[in-house]
């Protein structure tokens with residue numbers, strides 16, 4: 001049987017490393033989604049995820065409301081992203097990384113024009129996602145950006161199947177409407 | 190709830206893989222006979238394909254969690270024993286030096302190093318510069334004219 005999150009947090013607070021690692025498995029993609037929304041760059045999001053997890057590991061003892069582990073961790077991630085943003089212009093670095101990646105992979109990636117077009121589209125989708133209500137912003141980011149399926153999103157957000165269905169119903173419908181504004185009328189697939 | 194309403198509310202869960210096999214069958218049966226739901230499904234499908242196309246290359250891979258856990262383990266690893274020995278030795282030397290200095294101060298009633306004297310009201314930053322450069326007070330003009 002799957003251990004409840006509350007039990008895991010409690011065990012982790014008493015120094016059980018395996019329990020903390022299980023929490024990492026259950027929340028890493030959610031934190032990554034939050035950081036991707038902030039930075040728009042997959043490598044930086046992963047670096048910051050690492051920073052956030054290490055801070056969480058070292059300060060877990062300070063968490064008083066054990067059932068608020070997720071929101072506590074997301075707050076840490078948010079602060080880590082803000083600090084990183086201060087250190088260096090995030091978007092500047094993202095662009096630099098994109099250029100290096102493009103040079104490194106050469107013929108494996110789409111042509112420069114196509115890649116520029118895709119990057120523009122990615123940035124537009126990010127803007128739409130950032131404007132979504134908090135309620136389903138992370139669920140949508142997990143699905144579209146991180147590529148998570150229903151079961152993964154459920155675990156990462158700590159939701160039941162039914163609760164997530166409701167969220168996705170409202171969120172994805174809104175997302176389709178926003179995407180139509182960007183792209184014009186849909187084409188059947 | 191009518192079949193149509195049920196399908197409308199669950200089409201997104203169908204696409205993300207949130208329905209049971211039985212529910213999927215129920216949805217597919219209705220969609221096959223309803224033009225509105227067919228249209229809706231095509232719409233959802235289009236957004237899915239578009240997102241797949243633009244984000245597939247930048248998504249985190251399956252190893253994300255393993256990498257995170259590996260790095261956490263590295264971070265909490267105790268330092269090797271030779272490193273701890275070097276740190277401890279350095280601490281002993283530093284403490285010894287401080288102890289010696291304090292003792293000299295206690296015996297002589299003076300600081301064990303020379304302190305720059307305030308000289309003709311010159312700005313402190315010039316004095317600091319001269320101390321760093323190892324010049325005497327009179328060399329100020331020379332150092333400035335260089």
Ligand SMILES: [Zn+2]
Nearest residue numbers: 193223225226
């Ligand atoms: Zn219908």
